[in-house]
Amino acid sequence: NAGVMQNPRHLVRRRGQEARLRCSPMKGHSHVYWYRQLPEEGLKFMVYLQKENIIDESGMPKERFSAEFPKEGPSILRIQQVVRGDSAAYFCASSPQSLGKRHYGYTFGSGTRLTVV
């Protein structure tokens, strides 16, 4: 019963390169959330996706960042032309369905630590 799987665990990119972060939700979970954590800070919401749908991307920078959750395969967070300020830990969480009154549980992955050099 694997939890939320994120890979790679660590990713180093030079400025200007692209970073692709993958998240496989828990079995049976169809909702995925991406969060970013800067050092010594809490997590900041980026985007909420269901299969083939972006539900809310209000926390995601308008430029260079995109996310998808295809019908088959993991959710991908893509950062184009990375800059030093993109260095952070990126966490993915999943839930079994929309978090209405009766469902409160998010399960987080171990994160991808992106370092831009």
Place this chain on the structure above:
Amino acid sequence: QQQVKQSPQSLIVQKGGIPIINCAYENTAFDYFPWYQQFPGKGPALLIAIRPDVSEKKEGRFTISFNKSAKQFSLHIMDSQPGDSATYFCAPRGNYQLIWGAGTKLIIKP
């Protein structure tokens, strides 16, 4: 706009002591009040959570106290152990978004 204020930033407690971490919020629409525990290099893990219709919840050595009128909730760790050393986050929920506090780095000295 800071919606969630967590305090203290860091805390050192002797083994067996009772660390208390506080979280103050502004948004009265929050409907779920969890505490997460995060170890270095790991993702946050749900520790304990409370709904706003309850004033206290206890799970093992962990207790949440909730004061709706003051818009505050706190985490108490009874009989703290060195293995409890971690960063703790409050993250009240509005709709599906968790709004995270800045974290409290807790160290339990043996």
